[in-house]
Amino acid sequence: MERAALTTAAVVADAAALADQAGFDAVTLSAVARRLGVRAPSLYSHVRDREALLDGITALALGELAERIAAAIAGRAGRPALEAFATAHREFALQAPGRWQSLQRRAGEIAVRSGGARQMVTLTRAVLRGYPVPQDQHVHAVRVLGSTINGYLALERSGGFNHSAPSPELSWHKTVQALDALLNSWPTGNPS
Template sequence: MNRAALTASAVVADAASLADEAGFDAVTLSAVARRLGVRTPSLYSHVRDLEALLDGVAALALAELAARVADAVAGRAGRAALEGYATAHRAYARDSPGRWQSLQRRAGDAVVRSEAARETVALARAVLRGYPVPQTEHVHAVRLLGSTINGFLALERIGGFDHSEPSPEASWSRTVDALDALLLAWPAAPRDRKAPL
């Protein structure tokens, strides 16, 4: 790449490509610099440090994922929206494994406060509007969706389902069914519990 064309977005995009090709752990400043044909110190004009570069990859991944989810849930409600939401996550994890891994780490403030992060939460809440989940319970429901989907995908990525029947596809479908049933029968918020005497 021509040095004159080197920008922060180009550095992050190359790091994201490296993550998909070799795994997120392979992303280092020196590895990205080699790919771009520059010396490592040249990158500091575009990214503050390694953490900023990794956050850049996560922000890029979050924006791409949000776009996919938006397409998958558009015009749908209830189980159809839930399935679109979950399947968009699964497809992104398969298509862009390194970028997906970037979302499985504690993100910096720039990522957490990004437009993509707000859009991701808004999309999850849009799915919940098709269910009788009170708005006061949305945080819990969004966390449930995220932990269930991410947990399944993490186990699938490491081959955790490869040694037994039925297939992961069958389990994925049942997982979406179970989430749908749970959201349809969301439990009432617990009353304040007093500590036992």
């Protein structure tokens, strides 16, 4: 019996793969152990508990998403940058649904410390540089952007669009277009 050479990273990676295949909720220590040809308790040498495993997936996903986004918006500004930013999000959600799902929960210590979150904020701000949004409004704009993009993908994923007509594709385009328009004329004062 060869040593399986398990490491924390390997366990987390396999768990992430399982999440993509069977859904985030299907990520269970037992299931991962089965996939790795090992008994469940053995995993506790590499992972503190289930929560830590899930948090590890979150950290991994955060890093991967940041990487994709960085590559996507490099060399772009303004609307093209925004579109690349949004598309990177959406493709990540579609291609790695389990990992994406792992981002939609209260992040634990590991994930927060991993720096991926900070990186995401930095990247979002980079997109904003191409728009006439004043510095002191950036935080708000970052939040609106994150809310809308994540919210849209969550709705799409949970089937919120299955019962009305036009394709999600079309609405997605309109949504990004709307965000572009919004950033271009960011409301500053207190207009009545």
